[in-house]
Amino acid sequence: MSKLYDLHVHSTASDGSLTPRELMREAHACRLAGLALTDHDTVDGIGEAIEEGEALGIEVLAGVEISVSEAGGKREMHVLALGIDPENASLVQRLREAQGDRLRRALGMVERLQALGIGISSGWVREATGSIGRPHVAKALVELGACRTLQEAFERFIGRNGPAYVPRRGISTKEAVQMTHEAGGIAVLAHPPLSVGVDAPGGLERFVARAARAGLDGIEVQHPSLSRKQRRRIARLARVHGLVPTGGSDFHGESKPDVRLGRGRGDIEIGTEAFQAVTERIRERRAPEPR
Ligand code: AMP
Ligand code: ZN
Ligand code: FE
Ligand code: FE
Numbered sequence: 340m341s342k343l344y345d346l347h348v349h350s351t352a353s354d355g356s357l358t359p360r361e362l363m364r365e366a367h368a369c370r371l372a373g374l375a376l377t378d379h380d381t382v383d384g385i386g387e388a389i390e391e392g393e394a395l396g397i398e399v400l401a402g403v404e405i406s407v408s409e410a411g412g413k414r415e416m417h418v419l420a421l422g423i424d425p426e427n428a429s430l431v432q433r434l435r436e437a438q439g440d441r442l443r444r445a446l447g448m449v450e451r452l453q454a455l456g457i458g459i460s461s462g463w464v465r466e467a468t469g470s471i472g473r474p475h476v477a478k479a480l481v482e483l484g485a486c487r488t489l490q491e492a493f494e495r496f497i498g499r500n501g502p503a504y505v506p507r508r509g510i511s512t513k514e515a516v517q518m519t520h521e522a523g524g525i526a527v528l529a530h531p532p533l534s535v536g537v538d539a540p541g542g543l544e545r546f547v548a549r550a551a552r553a554g555l556d557g558i559e560v561q562h563p564s565l566s567r568k569q570r571r572r573i574a575r576l577a578r579v580h581g582l583v584p585t586g587g588s589d590f591h592g593e594s595k596p597d598v599r600l601g602r603g604r605g606d607i608e609i610g611t612e613a614f615q616a617v618t619e620r621i622r623e624r625r626a627p628e629p630r
């Protein structure tokens with residue numbers, strides 16, 4: 340039987356609900372052979388995940404989900420860096436800048452909510468540990484009773500067109516790819532259809548062609564957000580541009596209770612062959628063949 344892997348997973352280092360250690364125990368319970376920890380704009384959970392992974396016999400691929408923003412925020416996407424050195428100095432520096440922007444955004448959104456008459460405080464933002472994001476603001480809105488669900492918080496306030504939304508100042512796809520390569524990893528376009536600003540006819544195809552020229556290595560063909568039809572479209576794109584097909588559950592724990600580690604909603608399956616294609620690509624990137 341093929342082993343099972345998950346190449347897109349979050350912990351409390353960003354907006355997941357399990358600590359890296361708890362996550363690895365869950366992976367053990369789910370019989371995973373390996374996973375990539377890909378927290379938003381941070382590598383802070385990786386050391387703990389590797390340590391617990393070693394104890395449990397589960398392989399951990401160091402990763403990070405990089406927030407990309409282009410054309411003044413008109414295009415936004417997530418790029419997964421897989422197989423990186425989490426101590427690479429320029430990567431660490433870029434992620435520190437991204438953390439600064441996350442703090443600025445969260446404080447900005449709290450300010451806007453206050454201006455809208457919501458009695459939300461800002462102290463918790465500065466005290467928060469880990470990579471802060473909109474899910475944290477949404478959770479605060481639910482806890483103080485301003486919204487019933489996280490979804491409602493996004494719909495009424497902090498979704499892209501919401502009155503308290505503050506845009507990010509992310510880096511470009513090209514920069515994300517470069518910093519990933521410098522850190523010894525491969526760059527993978529995460530959940531392509533959840534990207535913003537590529538939904539015009541042929542928009543995704545044009546974006547992927549450009550990203551491939553900039554050195555993109557892979558693309559997620561498996562993700563809970565993808566329909567079968569979308570998976571076929573993206574698999575075709577992967578073949579056309581020589582991108583390695585990857586995927587994962589995008590596990591967050593309690594905020595998406597129907598998504599299981601390694602299996603998503605029963606629609607994710609990354610076996611040994613797919614995992615090896617990814618690790619092979621990482622090896623190639625680190626030691627390019629002489630031409
Ligand atoms: P941020 O990185 O701060 O912009 O927050 C983006 C994260 O918020 C995404 O990775 C999702 O996990 C979550 N998110 C975005 N839109 C929604 C939504 N409509 N409902 C629930 N969660 C959302
Ligand atoms: Zn997330
Ligand atoms: Fe994402
Ligand atoms: Fe994610």
